[in-house]
Amino acid sequence: MSSSRRLFLLNAGLIPAAAALPVPAAASPSGGARPDTDSPRFTLAVIPDTQYLYDRDRGDAAPLEASLRYIVDSAREHNMVFVAHLGDMTENGLASEFSSISRTFRILDRFPYSVLAGNHDIDASKDDQRGPSPYLDNFGPARFRNSPSFRGATRDGYNSYHVFRAAGREWVVLALDWRPSAGSIAWARDVLRKHPRSPVILTTHEFVHADSGDGNAVLSDFGQRLWNDLVKDNDQIFLTLNGHFWPPGRTVLRNSAGNDVHAHITNYQDRYYGGSAMIRLYHFDLARGVIDVQTFSPWLLAQRKLNVLAQQEIERSGPLDYFSVEMDFAKRFSGFAPVPPVASRPAREMVIPGTVAYWRFDSRDLRDLSGNGNDLVASGTPTWSPEHHASQPGHGSVFLDGAYFKTVSGAPLNRATFQRGYTIEAFFKLPTDFNSSHAWGALLSRLGTGRDAGKTGDDPSEPVATLSLSDGHALQWATFPLNQNGISTNWGHELPLGKWWHVAVVNDGRCTTLYVDGARLLRNPSTPAVGISTANDVWLMGAYTYDRKIDKTFYGWIGDVRVVDRPLAERDFMVRS
Incomplete structure (x- = not known):
């Protein structure tokens, strides 16, 4: 049942609110369902800035807990293969804040997911050579030793990469720090060389912004450097996802190979209740040649009674939050993973x-x-x-x-x-x-x-x-x-x-x-x-x-x-x- 369908039934009074979104006390480590890795349809979940939910004594862990439980509980329904947090997990990067969000993320542990540091999570004046931090203490490489997707990290621990299998092939997720150093960019290039036939999704906290308000995203100054140093000349990177800025927006960039790179920004911290732990689902459908995107708050979906503000935030339905990206996947990936032609038969x-x-x-x-x-x-x-x-x-x-x-x-x-x-x-x-x-x-x-x-x-x-x-x-x-x-x-x-x-x-x-x-x-x-x-x-x-x-x-x-x-x-x- 889609979130739209749940919302319809809930508002129509046809099912009780508690049934619209099951929220168990604890989730099984594997989500209770293994993804169908051969199906042409699969889903990637994205979690943008959650910083106001973990802000000293002013936060509330319940919204993110509901989002993570929804992801685990609906894994079979959506053929969920991976979850990516886009940084600014906390507001001040304090040990107490990270201790709290770390407890929340136990719901997702052993499920394939990645996190990365945003500027509020660490000393934003330094690059990834900044040294120890509460972020690393809680979400460094050691946390992912049992992860089914984790494949490695930079020596500093702030950059990681993950591999998941879907639609009969391997996909790579690069999770890059707020400010990766030159050495980390070289490491990222090496990851791509080691996986030369895998499509790559780049997640980082800052890349594009849509400050104009018309939804058309443009590269930030740092995003331009990352584009020049990593993305532009690596055709495998076809999708970039970042938070940090608001409002949301998107654009299509053209790389050195002449192919499209879709760049999306998603962030709702400025919305009601710190964004209500909005999640964005990227529904890949290789059979139809499309990525369908939807944005909603599982926490609000589960509420029996909603106040006036909350009613406006259950689901984002504007063209920047609910949209489709058409993509001929075979053609887009042909430069690094060409589909071998079927041989003539006698x-x-x-x-x-x-x-x-x-x-x-x-x-x-x-x-x-x-x-x-x-x-x-x-x-x-x-x-x-x-x-x-x-x-x-x-x-x-x-x-x-x-x-x-x-x-x-x-x-x-x-x-x-x-x-x-x-x-x-x-x-x-x-x-x-x-x-x-x-x-x-x-x-x-x-x-x-x-x-x-x-x-x-x-x-x-x-x-x-x-x-x-x-x-x-x-x-x-x-x-x-x-x-x-x-x-x-x-x-x-x-x-x-x-x-x-x-x-x-x-x-x-x-x-x-x-x-x-x-x-x-x-x-x-x-x-x-x-x-x-x-x-x-x-x-x-x-x-x-x-x-x-x-x-x-x-x-x-x-x-x-x-x-x-x-x-x-x-x-x-x-x-x-």
Whole structure:
């Protein structure tokens, strides 16, 4: 249940306030749940300045205790993999203040987390060679000896780095001091060299500020030095998080490799109750290519009664606190961790039992590679291209814009009726300028009308079978089955342009199901549809006919195409999910 959902239920009186946020007396060391390190979705929790909650005799540990317990208790729900505090843990850096916040952080001990010193935690006039401090006494490297993420620290103890695993890979968090020395910057560079293929999140107390008030963050003087000395030339650093300043803000910087570095400032100490221990959740979703960000106070969420000020602070919903960052993670990380291309697969591996026809366009060979003699001939001038779907067996395609192919006269495929079922697969890509004038061009169709096959239902001038793209670039498989007088139609959904897709039409001898990239679609008819009618005419690739005349040609790229005389399971499709 999201925090927004909890808030809705709480305000609606549908659940008691205590149920909105469980706050146990103690939390289990591991949070009671191990993260799913292979899931493309995971969450990083961020805790900004908590200094006013630990300020001599004026503080209150309850808000941060609630935040940390929420993190532990919701770890499974959010697939929480790491927690980062951004510094200014205390107001005066006193031993008594650190003793108090140290007790609070026992809730999180042995959970993957990092902390760092802000200017209020130490002697801010010195860099990390300042020597002993209550901060080090409580949050130095010794505290993290049982941490599942801690990997090392500078000799002075003020800078550390952590590694967590998520989305099937390792990620590095650099937690840098308020003022790292030149030696510590060199240490940080060495950490990156030791983890050359890991994306890096830089946490530090000061980096950017948004003093203009419009939310557009800019580098501070110190941030500019850190940018020049560490961030700019290290492409692995893609996200920086800092506190110190308020109001919150964000910006996108461009590094030496020409890639984006997202810089975010989050700090709510100026808000009600010292920020009410606001936390920010960064929900990474590599499948969708986005980081969704939300900011709220678990402590306030758990309150049964809220005063007027508190009601305004439960959740921050402005564009600087609740937003999404779009990111093509594979592209962004390609400079240091390129995704290896999927190797081409030999044609013989694709000719599985039951293969009736197999064509691919990594050469100009138009023969049926199944060996069954369903060779193609071209009409017009197709353009061969090296473009292909990332997991396509053949690394090539043909671009069609008016040209098309047809099977040779006498090809066995021309007579096939597939009474026991079939699977038709094709890889394709529609250009970004695809429009309604290109609609209804067929990837694959069958010459001959329903009338030619003895059908009188629906529009008998339609072809006996066609796999086409609508004006909304949605797939449509329309066929006159052997057991029906009319047309059986499967519909897909609108597909984004400029992207490669794999389509599979699977008939199990009774019903037909449409798949895209191995995923079953919705609009598949349940009425029995047995086989495909035929007038013993040729099949067409890249053309659609009406009343036996070429009416529309396909506009776009076509990759490998395979026809099998039996239903295939998703695991046997040519596409690799």
